[in-house]
Amino acid sequence: MDPVVLSIWILRLVFLALLYWFLWTVVRVLMRDLRAAAREPGAELGRLLVLASPGGEPAVGAAFSLDAVTTLGRDVNNTIVVDDDFASGDHAVLTYRGRAWYVEDLGSTNGTFVNGDPVDGIAAIAFGDELQLGNVRLRLERARR
Amino acid sequence: MLTAGPRIHPRLRRRELGLLAIAALGLTVGSVSLALTRLAGADDPLAPDAGLPLADPTALAIYLGALFAAHGLLVLTGRRTDEVLLPTVGLLGGISLLLMERLPQDLAGGLGLGTTQLVWLVLSIAVITVIAAFIRSDAWLRLYKYTWAAFGVGLLLLTFVLGREVNGQRLTLAIGPLSGQPSELLKVILVIFLAGYLSENRALLVEESTRVGPIRLPPLPYLAPMVAMWAIALSIVVVQRDLGAALLFFAVFLLLLYVTTGRASFVALGLLAFVAGGAGLYQAVEHVQTRVDIWLDPFATASGAGYQVVQALHAFARGGILGTGLGAGLPEVGGLPPGGIPALHTDFPFAALGEELGLIGVMAILGLYLVVIERGLRIAASAADDFRAILAAGLSLVIGVQAFIIAAGNLKLIPLTGITLPFISYGGSSLLTNGLVVGLLIALSDRGAQPPPPPTARRGLRRILDRGAP
Numbered sequence: 001m002d003p004v005v006l007s008i009w010i011l012r013l014v015f016l017a018l019l020y021w022f023l024w025t026v027v028r029v030l031m032r033d034l035r036a037a038a039r040e041p042g043a044e045l046g047r048l049l050v051l052a053s054p055g056g057e058p059a060v061g062a063a064f065s066l067d068a069v070t071t072l073g074r075d076v077n078n079t080i081v082v083d084d085d086f087a088s089g090d091h092a093v094l095t096y097r098g099r100a101w102y103v104e105d106l107g108s109t110n111g112t113f114v115n116g117d118p119v120d121g122i123a124a125i126a127f128g129d130e131l132q133l134g135n136v137r138l139r140l141e142r143a144r145r
Numbered sequence: 146m147l148t149a150g151p152r153i154h155p156r157l158r159r160r161e162l163g164l165l166a167i168a169a170l171g172l173t174v175g176s177v178s179l180a181l182t183r184l185a186g187a188d189d190p191l192a193p194d195a196g197l198p199l200a201d202p203t204a205l206a207i208y209l210g211a212l213f214a215a216h217g218l219l220v221l222t223g224r225r226t227d228e229v230l231l232p233t234v235g236l237l238g239g240i241s242l243l244l245m246e247r248l249p250q251d252l253a254g255g256l257g258l259g260t261t262q263l264v265w266l267v268l269s270i271a272v273i274t275v276i277a278a279f280i281r282s283d284a285w286l287r288l289y290k291y292t293w294a295a296f297g298v299g300l301l302l303l304t305f306v307l308g309r310e311v312n313g314q315r316l317t318l319a320i321g322p323l324s325g326q327p328s329e330l331l332k333v334i335l336v337i338f339l340a341g342y343l344s345e346n347r348a349l350l351v352e353e354s355t356r357v358g359p360i361r362l363p364p365l366p367y368l369a370p371m372v373a374m375w376a377i378a379l380s381i382v383v384v385q386r387d388l389g390a391a392l393l394f395f396a397v398f399l400l401l402l403y404v405t406t407g408r409a410s411f412v413a414l415g416l417l418a419f420v421a422g423g424a425g426l427y428q429a430v431e432h433v434q435t436r437v438d439i440w441l442d443p444f445a446t447a448s449g450a451g452y453q454v455v456q457a458l459h460a461f462a463r464g465g466i467l468g469t470g471l472g473a474g475l476p477e478v479g480g481l482p483p484g485g486i487p488a489l490h491t492d493f494p495f496a497a498l499g500e501e502l503g504l505i506g507v508m509a510i511l512g513l514y515l516v517v518i519e520r521g522l523r524i525a526a527s528a529a530d531d532f533r534a535i536l537a538a539g540l541s542l543v544i545g546v547q548a549f550i551i552a553a554g555n556l557k558l559i560p561l562t563g564i565t566l567p568f569i570s571y572g573g574s575s576l577l578t579n580g581l582v583v584g585l586l587i588a589l590s591d592r593g594a595q596p597p598p599p600p601t602a603r604r605g606l607r608r609i610l611d612r613g614a615p
Contacts, residue, residue: 016509022164126345
């Protein structure tokens with residue numbers, strides 16, 4: 001067989017094989033990435049990130065993992081204790097119902113605000129929205145996966 | 146701009162480097178294979194491409210140099226971003242370069258097909274790199290979504306009015322010496338607008354207040370933009386006769402609606418609207434009718450309207466499983482000699498690759514598009530808020546759906562529409578906007594600063610030594 005024809009044949013197959021080697025390597029990277037994500041402790045529904053907190057409790061930059069029901073206020077029995085002069089004992093409750101988040105004001109003295117708008121009774125809140133109780137500002141974020 | 150932020154520490158990207166090395170090796174082997182095939186065919190006047198010049202190795206060298214330079218810049222900026230997208234897209238672009246070098250060069254005026262494509266590919270890599278390295282905030286996209294939407298609609302109207310007709314489609318907009326296809330840019334604007342709108346109104350869209358028989362719908366005012374979307378897609382078909390863009394826009398819109406709300410009923414409703422609109426258009430618009438008739442039976446008009454599709458099917462058949470090898474196919478353009486496919490470099494690169502790389506090669510290329518989609522959805526799943534999540538999902542789906550529409554059209558799986566195969570088709574508008582999409586995806590994948598390593602317990606000898614120390 002003509003050596004040129006033969007080498008062209010081999011090169012063609014090597015080219016195709018290299019395409020698949022690339023794909024194989026990429027898929028291995030993707031699988032490793034997915035496994036690492038699955039190993040991380042999950043099952044949180046969302047996160048609350050503290051943006052501003054003059055009182056120091058909660059600390060600025062802290063992130064709380066959220067369950068379906070999270071209560072906020074000055075009382076020590078709340079899920080997230082907000083130690084601020086303008087926060088009430090039982091200030092607000094954050095709930096996850098069906099597919100969306102809601103925040104309910106529990107009749108606080110100084111009100112609860114979503115993106116600066118006062119919450120009248122209950123209001124929908126989306127990921128990325130800002131929640132304010134007294135001087136404490138928090139942001140709702142998606143769960144880390 | 147750089148001095149304002151925190152200090153920049155270079156960070157190695159080993160996976161990216163490894164993948165780039167494999168891609169570069171593969172492309173080099175492909176280039177050698179192409180050159181040898183031509184060399185062997187040069188003596189034989191009956192060989193399919195005897196008249197073509199030999200491939201120039203400098204083009205591939207410049208392209209690979211640009212890829213590695215992009216990698217170097219990303220290392221220097223030190224962000225913790227995705228490391229898979231650049232090599233994947235780089236490999237697709239390299240395959241495109243090999244294909245364009247091997248086609249007759251007179252398809253593009255001026256520099257010739259291969260060189261022009263090289264210039265656009267390098268510019269596209271530059272766009273990816275600059276966006277991936279320097280875009281940190283998404284506020285400029287998030288805050289001005291209606292401005293972006295207005296800009297998009299304006300661009301569309303401008304094309305309706307001032308567009309130049311090429312091959313019976315009014316797609317190209319020329320302003321002075323610049324010309325481009327706005328529908329390419331429009332798809333990015335559409336995704337940005339939808340991400341802004343859907344993330345803002347997610348809670349309301351999930352709510353069910355309107356009931357039509359068994360189907361529950363969100364409050365009516367929030368359906369208006371959806372209906373507007375449907376109308377825009379239809380008007381693109383009627384006025385521009387651009388089936389591909391309309392199909393792409395509507396598919397991406399339905400997918401994002403599903404991603405946001407998780408409701409299959411919306412998708413079902415959208416598909417019903419699509420079928421109704423499609424049936425109506427088939428009756429009303431001649432262009433649509435021709436396309437569907439060609440799809441149903443291209444052999445009825447094999448030497449007329451169905452010529453392209455029939456030749457593409459023959460090309461796939463010639464390729465078989467392993468393909469004829471790079472440079473050994475018959476993709477002469479313009480119909481001479483018989484066996485060529487008109488508009489091969491823009492609309493039928495998938496058929497040319499099917500002939501020269503075979504079923505195996507085409508499957509690998511589809512696999513590369515799947516990788517892009519997987520990465521995009523993964524970036525979406527780990528995004529910090531809804532806007533970024535929907536944006537990432539939309540950007541990757543735009544590339545995936547577009548690749549599917551044109552590949553399936555080439556294979557006669559769905560009616561053929563003239564959109565480009567991302568990163569492979571010839572054309573500046575397409576390459577630059579897809580570069581923009583991938584650059585944004587990489588920027589969105591930023592995982593922020595590296596968290597400090599967890600404190601490790603000091604064990605064994607170290608602990609005893611530390612305790613013993615004064």
